[in-house]
Amino acid sequence: MGFTVxxxxxxxxxxxxxAFISPLLYxxxxxxxxxxxxxxxxxxxxxxxxxxxxxxxxxxxxxxxGGWPPPxxxxxxxxxxxxxxxxxxxxxxxxxxxYALRDLGHELKTRVIGWYYTLYSVLVGSMAGIVLTNDLFxxxxxxxxxxxxxxxxxxxxEDRECLEASFKYLILSAMGTGCFLLxxxxxxMATGYLNYGYLYQALVEAxxxxxxxxxxxxxxxxxxxGTKAALFPLHVWLPDAHASAPSPSxxxxxxxVIKIYAFALFLMFYEVFPRVVLEAIPLSEIVLWLAAxxxxxxxxxxxxxxxxKKMLAYSSxxxxxxxxxxxxxxxxxxxxxxxxxxxxxxxxxxxxxMVAGVIIYSTGVRKIDQLAGIGRVxxxxxxxxxxxxxxxxxxxxxxxxxxxxxxxxxxxxxxxxIFVLVILASSLLNAIYYMPIVINAFMHQDEFKKEVxxxxxxxxxxxxxxxxxxxxxxxxSKPVVxxxxxxxxxxx
Amino acid sequence: METLQGIIDNYYYMVAIxxxxxxxxxMLTHSNMIKKVIAMNxxxxxxxxxxxxxxxxxxSQAPIIRDNAEILYANPLxxxxxxxxxxxxxxxxxYALSLIVKIYRYYDTCDYDEICDIxxxx
Numbered sequence: 234m235g236f237t238v239x240x241x242x243x244x245x246x247x248x249x250x251x252a253f254i255s256p257l258l259y260x261x262x263x264x265x266x267x268x269x270x271x272x273x274x275x276x277x278x279x280x281x282x283x284x285x286x287x288x289x290x291x292x293x294x295x296x297x298x299g300g301w302p303p304p305x306x307x308x309x310x311x312x313x314x315x316x317x318x319x320x321x322x323x324x325x326x327x328x329x330x331x332y333a334l335r336d337l338g339h340e341l342k343t344r345v346i347g348w349y350y351t352l353y354s355v356l357v358g359s360m361a362g363i364v365l366t367n368d369l370f371x372x373x374x375x376x377x378x379x380x381x382x383x384x385x386x387x388x389x390x391e392d393r394e395c396l397e398a399s400f401k402y403l404i405l406s407a408m409g410t411g412c413f414l415l416x417x418x419x420x421x422m423a424t425g426y427l428n429y430g431y432l433y434q435a436l437v438e439a440x441x442x443x444x445x446x447x448x449x450x451x452x453x454x455x456x457x458x459g460t461k462a463a464l465f466p467l468h469v470w471l472p473d474a475h476a477s478a479p480s481p482s483x484x485x486x487x488x489x490v491i492k493i494y495a496f497a498l499f500l501m502f503y504e505v506f507p508r509v510v511l512e513a514i515p516l517s518e519i520v521l522w523l524a525a526x527x528x529x530x531x532x533x534x535x536x537x538x539x540x541x542k543k544m545l546a547y548s549s550x551x552x553x554x555x556x557x558x559x560x561x562x563x564x565x566x567x568x569x570x571x572x573x574x575x576x577x578x579x580x581x582x583x584x585x586x587m588v589a590g591v592i593i594y595s596t597g598v599r600k601i602d603q604l605a606g607i608g609r610v611x612x613x614x615x616x617x618x619x620x621x622x623x624x625x626x627x628x629x630x631x632x633x634x635x636x637x638x639x640x641x642x643x644x645x646x647x648x649x650x651i652f653v654l655v656i657l658a659s660s661l662l663n664a665i666y667y668m669p670i671v672i673n674a675f676m677h678q679d680e681f682k683k684e685v686x687x688x689x690x691x692x693x694x695x696x697x698x699x700x701x702x703x704x705x706x707x708x709x710s711k712p713v714v715x716x717x718x719x720x721x722x723x724x725x
Numbered sequence: 726m727e728t729l730q731g732i733i734d735n736y737y738y739m740v741a742i743x744x745x746x747x748x749x750x751x752m753l754t755h756s757n758m759i760k761k762v763i764a765m766n767x768x769x770x771x772x773x774x775x776x777x778x779x780x781x782x783x784x785s786q787a788p789i790i791r792d793n794a795e796i797l798y799a800n801p802l803x804x805x806x807x808x809x810x811x812x813x814x815x816x817x818x819x820y821a822l823s824l825i826v827k828i829y830r831y832y833d834t835c836d837y838d839e840i841c842d843i844x845x846x847x
Binding site for chain 1: 745748749752753758761765768769772775776779802803806809810813816817820821824825827828831832840
C-alpha cells in the first residue's frame with residue numbers, strides 16, 4: 234500500500250503545489266508550465282480513479298489529516314458518491330484546461346497566463362477539497378479559497394465588465410461564507426463538534442434542547458449555499474460573472490463551481506442534519522419550490538438575452554435548479570437524476586461555453602442575431618452547439634434525457650406529478666431559446682458576412698470530445714447509474 | 726423576565742448578532758464599494774467574535790496546563806480556528822481592495838451608482 238493511503242489528501246496537495254510552481258515555471262521555463270499543470274491534473278485523475286476502485290472493494294475510506302483522529306482532527310472521507318463527483322470535477326477541468334491552452338493567448342495578456350495556471354490549479358484543488366472534506370471548518374476555508382480563485386479567474390481579464398462582475402460576485406459570495414460560518418457557530422454551540430459524522434449523531438439529541446440554534450443554522454446554510462450555487466432568487470451575480478469572464482473560466486464556473494456548492498448543500502442535508510431535523514422543518518420543500526421557480530425563470534430570462542454568453546449563463550440558473558430538485562425530492566431515484574445531471578450539465582455547459590469561445594475567437598461575434606448562417610462556415614462548432622442544445626432540452630440520445638427521466642420518475646414515485654409538469658415545461662422553454670439559434674445557424678438563406686479565422690485543431694478536438702461524451706451519456710448510462718444507485722442507497 | 730436575564734447573561738452573542746446584521750445590511754445596500762468592504766469585515770469580525778465567545782466559560786483561564794489540574798480552562802479550539810478565519814478574511818479584503826483600485830482607474834469613482842450612471846450614458 235505505502236503512500237496510496239494518502240491519496241485523498243494528495244489530490245488536493247498536488248493541485249496546490251502545482252499552483253505554486255506554475256508561475257515560476259512560466260517565468261523561467263515557459264514550455265514546462267502548461268505540461269506541469271496538465272500532468273498534475275492527470276495525476277489527480279489517476280489517484281481519484283484508484284481511490285474509487287479501492288473504495289468499491291473495501292467500502293468507505295476515512296483519512297485523518299496528520300494522524301489526528303476526529304472530532305478534533307480534520308477528516309477526509311472517500312465514498313463512491315464523493316469520488317464520482319471528484320472524478321467529474323477533475324476530468325472536466327482537465328478537458329477545459331486543454332481547451333484553455335489555445336484560447337487563453339487570445340483572451341489574456343501573455344504575462345498573466347502563468348498566474349492563470351496558478352488560479353486554475355487552486356480552483357481545482359479547492360473544489361476537490363470541498364468534495365472530500367468531512368469537517369465544517371475545513372469546508373469553510375476551502376470555500377473561501379474556491380471563491381477567491383473563482384473571482385480571480387474572471388477579473389484576470391482586467392476589462393471593465395470583468396472587474397465589476399467579479400466584485401459583485403466577491404461581495405455576494407462573502408455574504409454567503411459569512412452566513413455559512415455563522416451557521417457553523419450555531420451548530421458548534423449546540424453540539425461542540427465540527428465533524429459531519431459526529432454532528433449527525435449529536436444533533437439528534439441536541440435538537441431537543443436547542444431547536445432554535447439548529448433551525449437558524451439550517452436557514453443560514455440554505456442562504457449560504459443558495460447564493461454560491463445561484464439558487465433562483467439569489468442568482469443575481471451569476472449572469473454578469475459568467476458572461477464577462479474569459480471563455481475557459483466561464484466553462485469552469487458554469488460547468489463545475491456552482492455544482493460543487495449544490496453538492497455541499499446536499500452533504501449538509503444528508504450527512505449533517507439528521508432526519509428528525511429535516512422532518513421538523515420543511516427545508517427540502519423550500520429548496521424544491523425555489524428550484525421549480527428557478528427552472529422556469531432561468532429559462533425565461535435566457536430568452537430575453539441578446540448576448541450568446543449571457544444566454545448560456547442564464548440557462549445555467551435553470552439547469553442548476555434540476556440538481557436542487559434532485560436534492561429536494563428526498564428519494565433515491567431523484568438523487569440519481571440530480572447527480573447524473575451534475576455530470577451531464579458539467580460537460581454540456583462547458584462545451585457550449587467552448588463553442589461560444591470558438592465563435593468569439595474566429596469571428597468576434599457575441600450577439601445572437603448576428604449568428605445567422607454561421608453553421609456553413611463553422612460546421613463542427615455549430616454541430617457541437619446543436620448536440621449541446623439537444624442535451625439541454627433533453628432530446629432522446631443525449632445525456633440530458635436520462636437525468637430528467639429519473640427526476641420525473643421520482644416525482645411520480647413520491648406522488649407529486651406537478652413537478653413532472655415543471656420539468657416538461659422548463660424543457661420546452663429551453664427548446665424555445667436554444668433551437669432558433671441552431672435553425673438560424675444552418676437554415677438561414679443569407680451567407681455569414683464576417684471574416685472567419687480558421688478554428689485551431691485543439692479547440693475542434695475538445696468540442697468533438699464533448700459531443701462524443703454527451704452522446705455516450707445518452708446511450709450508455711448504465712454503469713454510472715448503477716454506481717449512483719449504490720451510492721444513493723446508503724442514504725435511505 | 727427569564728428571556729431578559731438570558732440576554733444579559735449572554736450579551737456577547739447579542740453584540741455579535743447586531744454587528745452581523747449591521748455588516749450584512751451595509752454590505753448589500755450601500756453603493757460605495759469601500760464601505761461594502763468595511764461592512765464585509767464587520768460581518769466577518771462579528772462571526773469570529775461569536776465563535777471565540779462560544780469557547781469561553783465563566784471564570785475560565787487560558788488553556789495552558791499547570792501543575793494543579795483543578796482550574797477551569799477555556800476551550801482553545803475556537804481560538805485556533807478563528808486564527809485561520811482571520812487570515813482568510815484578510816486575503817478576501819486584500820483582493821476586494823485591489824479590485825476597487827482597478828475599477829477606480831477606469832471610472833474615477835468607487836461609487837456603484839455613479840458607475841451605473843456612467844455606463845448607461847455610453
